[in-house]
Amino acid sequence: MNATQGIDQLLGQLRAASVRAAGTEPSSAPTEGADFAALLKASLEQVNGAQQEASNLGKAFEQGDPNANLQEVMVSLQKANISFQTMVQVRNKLVSAYHEVMSMQV
Numbered sequence: 001m002n003a004t005q006g007i008d009q010l011l012g013q014l015r016a017a018s019v020r021a022a023g024t025e026p027s028s029a030p031t032e033g034a035d036f037a038a039l040l041k042a043s044l045e046q047v048n049g050a051q052q053e054a055s056n057l058g059k060a061f062e063q064g065d066p067n068a069n070l071q072e073v074m075v076s077l078q079k080a081n082i083s084f085q086t087m088v089q090v091r092n093k094l095v096s097a098y099h100e101v102m103s104m105q106v
Helices: 003-022 036-062 070-102
Strands: none
Touching: 003 070, 036 070
16 A cells, blocks of 8 residues: 555545534434444554554564565554544543533532
8 A cells, every 4th residue: 555545544534533523424314323332442443453553564674574665664653653642632532521521510
């Protein structure tokens, strides 16, 4: 996979997640079968997969694998880092929302 294609794909996914989070999806019907826990789990698995891919590419490069080039390793590491930082920000927002809900008076 070309490095710029991977970055473009990641940016597209981030934009789509931003649109979903803002609640401005083009469809007017509510999403059926949308399970927040399943969505969160899938996102965590995606971040984990990106980190494992970056780790595997890094190890292959360190071992002198001729198929692993430095550019792919660096792009993979940056994608994993961005995915992780995004997930950390989502977690922070969830914790903040939880604290806000818990402090509400009934």
